[in-house]
Amino acid sequence: MSPPKILIYLFRSDLRLSDNPVLHAIQQHSSKLSVIYSHLLPLYVIPADRITVNGFLNPEFEGRPPYPDAMSAVGGIPRCGPHRARFLADSLWDLKESLEAIGSDLLIWPGKAVDVIDAIFQHFATDGFSRGEVAGVWMVSEETTEEAQEQKDIESLVHSNGKEFRLFSDEKYFIDDRDLPFKCIQELPDSYSEFLKSVEPLRSQPRKTLPSPTTLPPLPPAEAFPPLRVEYTIPNDRESFLKTMLQPIDVQFQAFTRIDTRSIRDGLDIFTTNNSFRGGESNGLERLFHFIQSGATSSYDKARTAPVGHEFSTKLSAYLAIGCITARQIHEAMRYYEDGMAADAPHYEQQTLLQRFRDAPGFGRGENEGTKRLRQMLLWRDYFHLLARKLGNHLFALYGSSGRHTVRDGGDKKADEHEWRLITSLPNTVERCESRRIFERFVVGRTGMSFIDASQRELLLTGYTANRARQNVAYFLAKLMRLDWRLGAEWYECTLVDYDPASNWGNWQYAAGVGNDPREGRIFNPVKQAFDYDSNGEYIKKWIPELRDLKMLDAQGNGDKPMLLKLYQPCNLGLDEKTAMSLEGADFVEDPLVKIEFRIGGKPRRNNQGVRMAQKEEDEDEDEDEGEGEGEGEEQEAVGGGEASIMRSKGRTLEKEVTRGDLGM
Numbered sequence: 001m002s003p004p005k006i007l008i009y010l011f012r013s014d015l016r017l018s019d020n021p022v023l024h025a026i027q028q029h030s031s032k033l034s035v036i037y038s039h040l041l042p043l044y045v046i047p048a049d050r051i052t053v054n055g056f057l058n059p060e061f062e063g064r065p066p067y068p069d070a071m072s073a074v075g076g077i078p079r080c081g082p083h084r085a086r087f088l089a090d091s092l093w094d095l096k097e098s099l100e101a102i103g104s105d106l107l108i109w110p111g112k113a114v115d116v117i118d119a120i121f122q123h124f125a126t127d128g129f130s131r132g133e134v135a136g137v138w139m140v141s142e143e144t145t146e147e148a149q150e151q152k153d154i155e156s157l158v159h160s161n162g163k164e165f166r167l168f169s170d171e172k173y174f175i176d177d178r179d180l181p182f183k184c185i186q187e188l189p190d191s192y193s194e195f196l197k198s199v200e201p202l203r204s205q206p207r208k209t210l211p212s213p214t215t216l217p218p219l220p221p222a223e224a225f226p227p228l229r230v231e232y233t234i235p236n237d238r239e240s241f242l243k244t245m246l247q248p249i250d251v252q253f254q255a256f257t258r259i260d261t262r263s264i265r266d267g268l269d270i271f272t273t274n275n276s277f278r279g280g281e282s283n284g285l286e287r288l289f290h291f292i293q294s295g296a297t298s299s300y301d302k303a304r305t306a307p308v309g310h311e312f313s314t315k316l317s318a319y320l321a322i323g324c325i326t327a328r329q330i331h332e333a334m335r336y337y338e339d340g341m342a343a344d345a346p347h348y349e350q351q352t353l354l355q356r357f358r359d360a361p362g363f364g365r366g367e368n369e370g371t372k373r374l375r376q377m378l379l380w381r382d383y384f385h386l387l388a389r390k391l392g393n394h395l396f397a398l399y400g401s402s403g404r405h406t407v408r409d410g411g412d413k414k415a416d417e418h419e420w421r422l423i424t425s426l427p428n429t430v431e432r433c434e435s436r437r438i439f440e441r442f443v444v445g446r447t448g449m450s451f452i453d454a455s456q457r458e459l460l461l462t463g464y465t466a467n468r469a470r471q472n473v474a475y476f477l478a479k480l481m482r483l484d485w486r487l488g489a490e491w492y493e494c495t496l497v498d499y500d501p502a503s504n505w506g507n508w509q510y511a512a513g514v515g516n517d518p519r520e521g522r523i524f525n526p527v528k529q530a531f532d533y534d535s536n537g538e539y540i541k542k543w544i545p546e547l548r549d550l551k552m553l554d555a556q557g558n559g560d561k562p563m564l565l566k567l568y569q570p571c572n573l574g575l576d577e578k579t580a581m582s583l584e585g586a587d588f589v590e591d592p593l594v595k596i597e598f599r600i601g602g603k604p605r606r607n608n609q610g611v612r613m614a615q616k617e618e619d620e621d622e623d624e625d626e627g628e629g630e631g632e633g634e635e636q637e638a639v640g641g642g643e644a645s646i647m648r649s650k651g652r653t654l655e656k657e658v659t660r661g662d663l664g665m
Contacts, residue, residue, distance in 0.1 A: 005135040006220050007037035008120065010113060010154070011044045011106070012147070014140045014172065014323035015091045016281040017098050019209040021171050022138055027213045036164060037135040039224075040217040041120075042099055042106045044092055045113040046245075050146070051080040051088075053110035055247040056232045066231055067111065069252060072490040075423055075439070078252040081494040083463025084318075085249045086242065087279035091324055093238045094280025104216045107225075108241075110232055114153040121161050123226040132224040136164030140323075143170075143388040144395065144501040172320065173385055174327040174378045175205045185390045190516050192383050202375040203335070203367055206328040253494075257444055257460070277315060284319030288330055289356055291316070292337050298362040300370035304377075307455070307466040307539040314374070315464075317498035320381065327378045334371045340364025381503060387516065388502035395505050398486060400514030420484045438593055439487055442477060445544070448592020450568050451530040452476050454543040463497035468533050474511030475524040480594055485512035527598045530568045537567045549581050561600050571595055 009022055017023060029035050046053050048067035057065060070079040080088075096106040109116050117137060124133045137158045141151060151167060158165040169177050181198045182188065189195045199205055219225075228234060235241045254260055277283060291297065296311035303312040319325045336342040337357045341364075342349065362368050387395070394401035398420065421435040441447055445456035455469035465473070470492075478485040489508040493499050509515030513522075534540055536558070541548045547570060552563040566572045570589040573581075583589045 003129060004039040004132040004220050004224055005037045006039045006041050006124075006132055006224070007135050007217070008041045008043050008117065008137045010117070010137060010139040011042065011095070012113075012140060012323075013142060013321070014170070015044075015095045016284075016324050016326075017095070017102075018212040018281065018285075019171070019326045019329055020212075021168050021210060022140060023213045023216070024210040025168070026138075026216060030215075030217050038217065039132070039220045040104065041220055042104060043116070044095075044106060044108050045116045046108065046110045047113065047150075048111050049079075051085065052078065052248050052252060053232075053245075055244045055249070056110045056234060058231055058233045061231045063231070066229070069248070072493065074484060074486045075490050077487075077490045077494050078249065078256055079490075079493060080249060081253050081463070082246055082250050083495060083497045084499055085246055087277075087318055087463070087497045088322065089242045089245045090238075090279035090283070091281075091322055093241060094278075094282055094324075098281065099216075102214060102216060103218070105219055108234055109228060110234075111229070113150055114157055117154060118157055119229065120226045121157070124224075132220055134161070134163055136166065138166045138168065140168045140170050143385055144505075145393050147501070170323075170385075171210075171328075172323045172326040173382045174202070174331065174375070175199060175382055176207050179205065179207070180386075185386065188386050188390050192380065192516075195383050195386075196376065196379060199379070202372075202379060203331075206331045209326070209329050209332050256494075258440070259444060277318070279318065279322075279324065281319075281324045284316065284324040285329070287315060287319065288325060288333055289353065292333055293356045293360055295361040296370075297334060297337065297374060298360070298368050298370045301373040302370075304373070305466075305468050305533060307469050307533060308542060313466060317500075318464075321498050321500040321503075327381065330378060331375065334374065337363055338366050338368075338371060381500070384500075384502040384506040387506050395502070395509070396486070398484065398514075400509050400512075421482050422484050423487060435483060438481055439483060441587065441593060442481070442483075443491060446588040447476070447594070448569065448571055448588040449476065449526050449594060449596075450540045450544060450547065450570065451526045451534060453588060454534075454540045457543045459492075459495050463495055468529070469539075470507070471511070472524050472526050472529050474508055475522075476526055478508070478512040479523045480526075485509070485514075525596065525598075527565070527568050527596050531561075531564065535564075537564060540567055546581060546583060546586070550577070565598060565600070569595065569598070 007026070009026065014020060014022070026040060046056075048070065050070050052069045053067060054065050054069065071077065072079055092106065092108060096108070099106050117134075121134055124131060137154060139151060139154065142148060155165045155167070189198065196202075235244050277287060291311065291314050294311055296303070296314075300314070306312040316325065316330065320327065333353065336353050337360060340354070340358075342353055357363055362370075391401050421431070421438075423432060423435050423439060442452075442456065443460075445453035445460065447453055447456075451469070452473055455465045455473050458469070459465040474485070474488055477483050477488045485508050488511075489505050492504050492508070493501075496504070506515060530540070537547075537550075537552050541550075547567055550563065550567055550573075552560050552567055566577070569592065570583065570586075571592045573583065573589060575584075578584050578586075578589060
């Protein structure tokens with residue numbers, strides 16, 4: 001019997017069986033006599049440069065770990081926090097079980113992919129390939145620089161061994177690359193709006209999904225299976241795997257935040273928020289079908305900007321980010337719901353889905369405003385994915401692709417360039433120590449701006465925060481605090497369960513005014529935004545329990561605006577109120593990072609050109625839940641109702657400046 005010829009399929013952000021172009025090609029090729037491989041080795045490498053993998057160290061190993069802790073370049077932040085690590089671990093085990101169900105398996109190794117594949121090549125070469133040999137390596141392409149470099153290194157390694165390397169297009173997006181209206185990436189429009197116009201109508205764009213494989217080539221025989229590095233050990237059950245992976249990541253996270261997150265959980269009913277879902281393809285598809293069945297798709301257009309509420313968000317972004325599901329699977333399920341039929345689906349799927357969807361509002365009535373908006377949000381992911389390809393390393397640069405400084409303030413006239421507040425280890429200046437202090441308070445949600453703090457605490461505890469909150473947080477850090485915006489991007493990389501490199505870094509560039517932003521001078525007023533999107537204080541009270549006892553409703557049950565101002569900025573609390581709620585001395589009450597002197601009502605001002613600015617914000621912004629972008633349609637907040645004076649903490653001094661904001665109530 002001839003030694004096995006092994007094809008390695010390296011999974012990355014494509015953790016699914018269904019609608020998987022690589023598995024589809026493998027199943028098709030396996031029926032051909034000319035196939036170059038006899039066995040399949042599905043492989044996932046936990047990337048040690050992006051996730052700390054020291055939890056997998058063999059207890060008997062006493063030397064230096066092969067890989068250092070994975071920390072960010074700018075802020076020294078853990079690159080992957082516990083929420084995303086847990087979601088990834090769940091997703092890997094779900095994929096492993098799905099592969100086992102069709103007679104295969106998933107080999108999970110910590111390290112760097114190129115090192116692992118090189119070790120597999122060497123394993124078979126040690127005895128003259130008598131136990132088998134690697135016939136080729138297949139994988140899916142990714143756009144951001146680390147991932148792109150990884151695939152180049154692997155390609156070089158495979159070719160140096162004289163074997164086949166095949167790179168598949170990433171098909172988890174809404175529109176297939178082959179169907180884009182341009183051939184060269186430099187032709188990608190500079191704005192999402194122009195990109196949207198070039199591909200409408202969206203409902204007709206996605207290709208059909210691919211079926212799940214029913215069989216795959218066999219695994220290599222046991223004697224040919226490559227051994228794990230001696231430094232590591234991988235548990236063989238889900239719970240042990242999860243515990244092992246999370247142990248050092250939990251330690252890192254608590255060391256960086258300097259708090260035990262369990263202490264913040266006191267008084268928070270966070271486990272009933274629907275913010276937490278288990279990872280994996282099976283759970284992602286179930287979440288998708290539930291969202292449609294609940295009728296939330298029909299109201300999505302209106303509900304999506306809320307920070308709290310029932311089914312205001314699809315919660316599909318984490319599944320999309322690592323490829324547990326695809327955008328075209330979402331589109332296809334919505335089309336079944338819209339059409340009231342699933343003619344091109346397998347019979348069992350027709351019966352299952354139509355039975356679930358038939359009682360949902362809008363079933364069988366065609367595309368509605370909710371499903372239309374959801375498709376537009378999915379397209380945002382496509383846009384940032386393509387933008388990452390176009391920008392390359394510039395996606396991660398302080399001043400973006402142009403190298404220009406961001407404008408200092410809002411308005412129609414650009415201000416002089418200014419220096420970002422940077423955080424570096426040297427020189428250890430007073431200003432940079434102060435910047436570090438500001439960032440540390442920002443991270444744990446103690447800035448004194450309650451809408452920002454609520455979002456940061458929600459993120460810290462759940463790995464999720466809503467679209468509108470993300471926008472405000474980004475503008476707060478980059479524009480009001482003037483901290484290096486990359487710190488915010490790195491913090492979101494650490495904490496977000498739905499972190500996607502292209503979307504995250506593209507969004508933060510956008511907020512900082514150094515990205516593809518035709519109106520780079522906009523500034524969000526977080527007090528005005530709180531009035532607009534948390535008008536009864538429900539969201540803030542949910543995540544800042546210290547403020548729950550503040551009475552804010554009038555006789556009609558609506559938010560009492562003067563009291564809401566105290567909720568939105570606790571620095572406005574009176575001494576008796578602070579005493580009653582045990583808030584005396586609390587830093588976010590007594591020493592806020594910024595104060596906005598907000599005046600309710602009043603006559604709209606004119607800008608410095610004498611033109612009365614619009615008071616209504618456009619609402620074409622991207623939904624963070626699906627596309628993670630701060631949508632380019634969001635206008636700079638217009639003026640109405642007087643000035644907002646910003647008092648910004650700067651050590652022991654206060655810097656005062658006037659910014660324009662839509663303060664009309």
